Amino acid sequence: MKNIQISGDRLWDSLMEMAKIGATEKGGNCRLAASDLDKQGRDLFVRWCKEAGCTVTVDRIGNIFARRPGKNNDLPPVMTGSHLDTQPTGGRFDGVYGVLAGLEVVRTLNDAGIETEAPVEVVVWTNEEGSRFSPAMMGSGVFAGVFPLEEIQAKQDIDGLKLGDELRRIGYEGTAPMGKPVKAYFEAHIEQGPILEAEKKPVGIVTGAQGQRWYEVTVVGQEAHAGPTPMAVRRDALVGASRMIQEVNRIGLANQPYACATVGFLQVSPNSRNVIPGRVFFAVDFRHPDDAVLTKMDKELREACAKIAAEAGLEVEVSEFWYFPPTPFDEKCVAAVREGAKLYGYDNMEIVSGAGHDAVYMAKVAPTGMIFVPCEGGISHNEIENADPKDLEAGGNVLLHAMLERAQG
Structure with a gap:
């Protein structure tokens, strides 16, 4: 069905219209989950879906489902979607591209007068980012x-x-x-990394997602006056935490290829310029596509933190806050994505997702696949996040084919 293609211009126009809601000075977006701006984005999506002839329902956690009926509405739907919430300094494409690419598929099916065997649904998941409320991917x-x-x-x-x-x-x-039962789930997304752009591939066939372990680390020392307290007797929680953070980075570098290790959140108490810090809290994010390596990284983190605390006379608690194992995607869904890229003649490559996506949880309950398109400089979670309209169109066409293949089969 190569002659059926989405409208890249209409998709772009929809993205830019949505980007006006929560627009930031640097060209990005701020629509935090369950905020007034999130409501505005949701309202616009619902209006567009109803105009496209969809029936809209909302579940108890706020997930929105826009259904285009099929010939047999007793069949589970073929679903696609992502999220509309953003980071505080987020971009115009992370999440929203997957939602509006799904809407564009519905509009294209309407334009072509195609009635699928199974119903098609576009979903907006609540609080994927985990920024205002933690953890991520709640809906x-x-x-x-x-x-x-x-x-x-x-x-x-x-x-x-x-x-x-x-x-x-x-x-x-x-x-x-x-x-509810879902026949298949697809998610289109910008890569959020530099690989596709570097390889000059407009389409990434996502075979699975990296595993992730998130930790909360609390380091306790002793608050004391910054002037009278000699250096040799201090129990400075921030100095100890800084050594632990260095170890996080070392662990990431030591477990290449693929390992990522990040400390992106830090709280210091009492946070006064003339008081030695008595307590530090920080978060750790470990990622790797091999669960055995993630387990090894976990062991290295706990041993390093315990050793540093003992040497500095500190107390430390390392607690795992969130974990999901590496997730392979469904072979038939991956094949449908691959066939779509081939049908439209798009250069492509297989890729593993380095970020968490709603597709990871959906893979637990439904056959799942993902489509990546490049983003400029591999930059995401940033107001300057950008993508080429032609790449976005390519991903939309591949999504159209994959959904049609599963909805008709």
């Missing part, structure tokens, strides 16, 4: 049974506001039951 996690609904509804932001209350406030705490 898909609840849908897939990874997180209990009530536990996630009770999660609080930095101001003590609960996610469930905020969804209710903006009108997106729905009544649809949690979870």
